[in-house]
Amino acid sequence: MSKPALQRYRVLAQIGFFALFTLTPIFDLFRYDLTEKHAYFLTIPWHLGIDDLIAGRVDAGTAAVNLIFFLFLPVLGTLALIIGVAWKWGRLYCGWLCPHFSVVETINRLMLFATGKHSVWDKKETPPWEPDGTPAPRDKRYWFAVVPAAIAFAFAWAVVGLTYLMPPFHVYSGLFTFSLYRGEVIFLAAATTVLTLEFLFARHLFCRYACAVGLFQSFAWMGNKKAMVVGFERERLTDCASCLNGNGSACDAVCPMRLKPRNVKRWMFACTQCGQCISACGTVNRNNPQGQLLRWVANDDARRNEARFSALSNVDEDAGGKA
Template sequence: MSKPALQRARVLAQIAFFALFALTPVFDLFRYDLIAGHAWFLTFPWHLGIDELIAGTGHPLAAAGNIVLFLFLPVLGTLALIILVAWKWGRLYCGWLCPHFSVVETINRLMLFATGKHSLWDKKTTPPWEPDGTPAPRDKRYWFAVVPAAIAFAFAWALVGLTYLMPPSQVYSGLLNGSLTRGEVIFLTAATTVLSLEFLFARHLFCRYACAIGLFQSFAWMGNKKAMVVGFERERLSDCANCLNGHGSACDAVCPMRLKPRNVKRWMFACTQCGQCVSACATVNREHPQGQLLRWVSNDAARRNEARFSALSQTDEDAGAR
């Protein structure tokens, strides 16, 4: 699969998972109903089996067993699967599926058009070219798209989040008919406000420092020296440092997490394995005889790459110190 095709596949995966995220409560695939007082899973009521204990007719040991069987084991099993995938391949969930990260990338793109930067906190603007050499749009009028997009995504998230707690038919009909309850209005207003601010000002900060799922994936990935990582041919550094017409590197410019993909693994802690840096490098070097400098590597190749990279980095540091 070519790199552009890989990115198209990733976008399709993000769209499909966002749709799944929105439709899961509608079809009772998974949600907790505050009205009914129990969860739904794959269209079936999901009880913890403690109703008898609450009614005073059940045994405590039976109730404890039900909690372990119907709550702890499913939750721990899901987390274990996520961690296992991350241990081998990194934060694939974040880069390929996470509905929050797809919003991050969308707003990043719009803000890039409006300001030349992915985030308000970036110190420098990115080069005014795409990796294929075409001019990148730069127009302050895109702010009229950035802010509405952030608010729209925030409202969508708040609305979908509410359907995970209240009957979706009640929420959507109430929205269409203007008959939402006072509690629902308060929830939607508060959640939309908080998420709008987060989408506008703290997208990357949340992904890097506040998302528990992302952090646990990163810790698992860092613990495996053979895990899939972006490999870099540091010996060809002179081909790389200013690949965009002398205005910086394409891989740095496209990273949605604002990382420097040519760094050692420990400085790539928050990498989401989206592969945009790899795609950009392939595009920029499409006519270079030696090809791209960035590639995904894993297993022994990943360990050798990291060892060689660390050794060369230390040599550069020592030379700089002298």
């Protein structure tokens, strides 16, 4: 099945950001060096001045100014940027850039081939069709790809994480010559083990409940009634009856966060704005004269969509808001 244009652009964005994530410490664009005990930013050594204060080379006032300009303002500025983007567009960083989420989607896909489910915790299998109607692969031999992929991603993450703390060329040369320090080997072994378990058993659960960056974005997004959201033409609900040969909804089946995209916004708290549900709906309804039922809406359209949805759906709160 060929990817819709939206998803091709998103994959390119993910690949580009993953490359940036990997190369950033190599070129000293941003990292903290434990051996030199200072950070690098855009290749420039970034000192907070604490050591100079302790050594008596600067006074307390100068040290305080350094902390404000080189720590608090950059941190607050970065948080303001993330929250500002999330306020308007939701968890766009998660769905389009986050290196962790790209791993989530990759392993989800492989596990779907192996088990018919995105996660070992899913209660039901997804319909065995792609949104375009072609049969979806289902073969337990894909487990031989799931586990190695999780281990490989975990090890890659551990290595890249170590290069943010130790000189990158020392880390990579140490890997090839088997000359890493004992502490580095312990770090790589522990990080690889923890990440492997997380990638295999708690990928989207981490994104939904444990990622601070994701949670702050979700809170900001939920606070703005005009923020971009997946809109659903509730009046055409009967069109969904024939989706995936009447055996389920393509939008539900493709969501990597295991959400139900036709729900009201409050039940989509962890939505990453990946747009997979929109692409799937567009593919299913490619021959429908009325077009797809799901699309992004924002501003007054988002507010009206939510009001119309609430008026028509009579969502069952106790059942978790079934669409």
